Structures are given as structure tokens and as C-alpha cells.
Amino acid sequence: MTRIRTLLFSTLYPSSVRPSHGIFVETRLRELLASGEVETQVVAPVPWFPSTAPRFGDWAKMASTPRVETHNGIAVHHPRYFLPPKVGMNIAPWTLAWGARATVAKLIRDGFDFDLIDAHYYYPDGVAAAMLARWFNKPFVVTARGTDLNLIPQHAWPRRLIKQTAEAAAGSIGVCGALMDVLRDMGVDNSRLHVLRNGVDLQRFVPEDxxxxxxxxxxxxxxxxxxxxxxxxxxxxxxxxxxxxxxxxxxxxxxxxxxxxxxxxxxxxxxxxxxxxxxxxxxxxxxxxxxxxxxxxxxxxxxxxxxxxxxxxxxxxxxxxxxxxxxxxxxxxxxxxxxxxxxxxxxxxxxxxxxxxxxxxxxxxxxxxxxxxEGFSWQATTSGQLALFRKARV
Missing domain, CATH: 3.40.50.2000 (Glycogen Phosphorylase B;)
Known part of the structure; x- marks a missing residue:
């Protein structure tokens, strides 16, 4: 069977500068790649910032993030996007998508013509992924992880965009049932909703005296x-x-x-x-x-x-x-x-x-x-992703 090519799209992904940022997204991807049935490149945009001076804290770290790197054996691209203060949350899906568009186009030109977009975090990342999917005529899947659905939909404009995105997606994944209940309550078709919980790395986390x-x-x-x-x-x-x-x-x-x-x-x-x-x-x-x-x-x-x-x-x-x-x-x-x-x-x-x-x-x-x-291995989640991705790329 031909391997599935996915483009993982998320602002929540580790880098050499912020190795713990979004590590849960990387962990799930590593488990998926271990199946041998998927090939992936990551597009993990970071907000543009003009200075790498240490006094600017996390903003300086984002500014010093490499444009392209291999992080833990996975190719990761970090295009910049504009995130102005105060109004940034409302326009972030658009600036995020436009900031990543050239990077995605180059990946396709260079031979990585992926089958689908695997987006993580519903707003703004999932909404931006929906735009990229339209521009490049690709299916997409969005994973909800917490605040993106248990807080952000309280605001009317993001809620509307989240609902539109869920209805356009090949599938939505929630790391717990409560998150998919939010989309179900919005009227999203239940057949598009999937609960694939996170597992735990039983080799890394072991009891010590x-x-x-x-x-x-x-x-x-x-x-x-x-x-x-x-x-x-x-x-x-x-x-x-x-x-x-x-x-x-x-x-x-x-x-x-x-x-x-x-x-x-x-x-x-x-x-x-x-x-x-x-x-x-x-x-x-x-x-x-x-x-x-x-x-x-x-x-x-x-x-x-x-x-x-x-x-x-x-x-x-x-x-x-x-x-x-x-x-x-x-x-x-x-x-x-x-x-x-x-x-x-x-x-x-x-x-x-x-x-x-x-x-x-x-x-x-x-x-x-x-x-x-030990009852929370990654196998069921990996199998569920593979089934959804195969269906989405048809």
C-alpha cells in the first residue's frame, strides 16, 4: 500500500529554540510515523517579531527560530506570519494562511505533493488550514486539543469560523469526548467527529525508586x-x-x-x-x-x-x-x-x-x-488516524 503523505500544520510544534512547545503534537506524529504507513513534513508557522534580543523573552525566541530545520528527524518549516496586538486573534487565520502559502507551494514544487493536511488546534490553525486546503485543492483534518473548543467558541466570530471549518473538514478529531460534544452541539454532522485520545510513552515514562x-x-x-x-x-x-x-x-x-x-x-x-x-x-x-x-x-x-x-x-x-x-x-x-x-x-x-x-x-x-x-497506549489512536486519513485522501 502506498504511504500516505501528510502535511502537518500547526503553530503548536516544537523547535530547536522552543523544544517543549507543543510537544504533544510531535509525540502523536512520532507514533504515527512509527507505523511506517505515513510520510510527513511539518509546517509550523511562528509570529513575526523584529528582534532576537533576550529582553523580549518568548517573542525573541520566536524571532530566532530557524526558517527550516530537521527536529528529531522530522523536516519542519517555520514561515512567519503577522500577529498584531489587540486585533491579532480576529485576523490570525488569514495572516497564518497567507504566511504559510508560499512554503506549502514550494513543498509541492519540490516534489512533496501531499495527500492531505493534518491540522492541530482549531482556531486559528484549523481555520487557516481550511483556507490552504481550498487554495491547493486538498482534503484536511483538524484535531481539537482543549482551549480551542472549550473557550474560544464563546466568541461569536471565531465560533462561526470554527463551525464552517468543521463542516468543510474530512473529519474532526478530539483528544476527549467532551471536545467533540462542542462541535456536535454546533450542529456538525456526527459522522465527521472522532475521539482519538492521546496515549503515553511507556518507554520514556517509567517508575523509578x-x-x-x-x-x-x-x-x-x-x-x-x-x-x-x-x-x-x-x-x-x-x-x-x-x-x-x-x-x-x-x-x-x-x-x-x-x-x-x-x-x-x-x-x-x-x-x-x-x-x-x-x-x-x-x-x-x-x-x-x-x-x-x-x-x-x-x-x-x-x-x-x-x-x-x-x-x-x-x-x-x-x-x-x-x-x-x-x-x-x-x-x-x-x-x-x-x-x-x-x-x-x-x-x-x-x-x-x-x-x-x-x-x-x-x-x-x-x-x-x-x-x-498501560491501558493508554498509542496503538488505537494511530489506527484511527490511519483509517481517517485513508478515507480522506480517496
């Missing part, structure tokens, strides 16, 4: 440890984990793995609550190191206000670590058994406290948590 992991990370070994992993932004709820510490037993400590705009505010919060000595800010860590943080913990806590399918939950479980998470969107589909962890009855410090008490009040075996995670 807890005390050895803490020693390796330089953490105090006495007492219990909660780990909160994710960007330091409001919706991830690291502040809720900090606020719960005064109510939790005094031997419980919290390690926060990630970086972002909330770093200073979170440190101030810990100081004001008198728990600075119980909070460890680890900063951003490479994904290859995360197994040690998960293994060091008695539980992972995820207090997000919005999540499509939180990969950190499965990563922690694969390391034998149970989880405490907010009961939102796709999370109940991830944490569907008490052996995996606890869902908070409310997104608050008290909600975290009650879930912690429930989890610690029963015997939880790391081997049991690992076995639960």
Missing part, C-alpha cells in the same frame, strides 16, 4: 511530596496547590515544575502564606527528566480550570504516581478509576485537601497505577 529520585533531584527525602507540572499561568492552578498547603499536614511539600509569567506572583503567595519552606520552584525541565519528578512524588496535582486531555496525568501514572485533578472536560476520561487517583469535588484549596485525604486514606500501589496507565 522514590527515594533515589528525590536524592537525584536534591529534594528533602522526609515527608510527603506533591508535584504540580505545567506552565506557570493562571489556568493551571498552581496557586490553588500553594493555597492548600496551610491546610495539609505539615510534612507535605510541593514541587512546581514549569516556568512562566506567574512565577513571581506564586513566590509572593507562598511567602504571604508562610509556606515558602514547603514550596520548591524547579523551573522548566526537559521532558526526558520529568520521570524523576513524577517518581519522586507521592501524588501529582493538577488544579487546572481548563484541560482537553492533560498529558501530565498519564505521564505521572506511567511512573506509578497517582494523581489529584480538577473534575473538568477530558480529565474524568483520564482518571476514570480510583486506582489512578482522585478528582477534586471543587476547584479550590479545600477541594484539593479533601481529594488528598481520600487518596492518602487508602492503600495505593505504584504497580497498580502503572498498569492502569
Amino acid at each position: 522514590r527515594q533515589a529520585a528525590r536524592a537525584k533531584l536534591g529534594l528533602q527525602q522526609e515527608g510527603r511530596l506533591l508535584v504540580s507540572v505545567g506552565h506557570l499561568i493562571e489556568r493551571k492552578g498552581h496557586d490553588i496547590a500553594i493555597a492548600a498547603l496551610p491546610f495539609l499536614p505539615s510534612d507535605v511539600r510541593l514541587a512546581i515544575v514549569g516556568d512562566g509569567v506567574e512565577r513571581e506572583r506564586l513566590a509572593t503567595q507562598a511567602q504571604q502564606l508562610g509556606v515558602t519552606h514547603r514550596v520548591h520552584f524547579a523551573g522548566s525541565r526537559p521532558q526526558t527528566e520529568l520521570k524523576w519528578w513524577y517518581s519522586a512524588a507521592d501524588a501529582l496535582t493538577l488544579c487546572s480550570s481548563r484541560e482537553g486531555w492533560a498529558n501530565v496525568l498519564l505521564e505521572a501514572m506511567a511512573c506509578g504516581t497517582p494523581v489529584i485533578a480538577t473534575n473538568i472536560w477530558g480529565t474524568p476520561e483520564v482518571v476514570s478509576d480510583p486506582s489512578a487517583g482522585e478528582l477534586m469535588h471543587e476547584r479550590s484549596p479545600v477541594g484539593l485537601l479533601r481529594a488528598f485525604e481520600q487518596l492518602m486514606g487508602r492503600e495505593t500501589h505504584r504497580a497498580t497505577v502503572r498498569r492502569y496507565a
